[in-house]
Amino acid sequence: MTIEHQEAVLRHLSKTKAILFFLFHKEKFVRLSTEHDTAQNILGAEDIRRSYVDGQYKPNVEDTAQLAQNRTSELRQSLRHALLWVLCSTLLSSGVGLALYCYFGVCPQWLSSLLQLIGVAVILWATIWELGWGVRSMDGNTLPERVHQWVFRLMYVVGSSLFFLAYAWGTTWAA
DSSP: OHHHHHHHHHTTTTTHHHHHHHHOOOOHHHHHHHHHHHHHHHHHHHHHHHHHTTTTTOOOOHHHHHHHHHHHHHHHHHHHHHHHHHHHHHHHHHHHHHHHHHHHOOOOHHHHHHHHHHHHHHHHHHHHHHOOOOOOOOSSSSSHHHHHHHHHHHHHHHHHHHHHHHHHHSOOOOO
């Protein structure tokens, strides 16, 4: 492959195609990712680029494909787990909201607003914490990093659950 081909791979990347392949056609996404990542590796460092142009550097496409396969599998699994967390959070919070509605009636407006404010505050707190997180290892699997991920996700689930609870409890369920 020529250097022009590698540049074209990066220049003509379709976000829509990449997203659709990622979601619905894993094998095509891995091939696309392998081609993209290979081009990125070649063009990302000037010394590698020169070596490639001079014919002294040959990218290890097999390793790049294996990394793309592993990352894609992990990200797709993470996406499924995230959906499961959202569904569980929504159903549990809605169930609690419905039970509170049946027992106490419609949630007072002030309490619904308070639940929403606390929910958005927790989500904002988690977001700012994530953006300010500067301690990272190469693989991201140290215990502090894993605890950070767990707490971050828990904060998002709790914050979102408060929104779902406020909505479910504040809704008039019976006509």
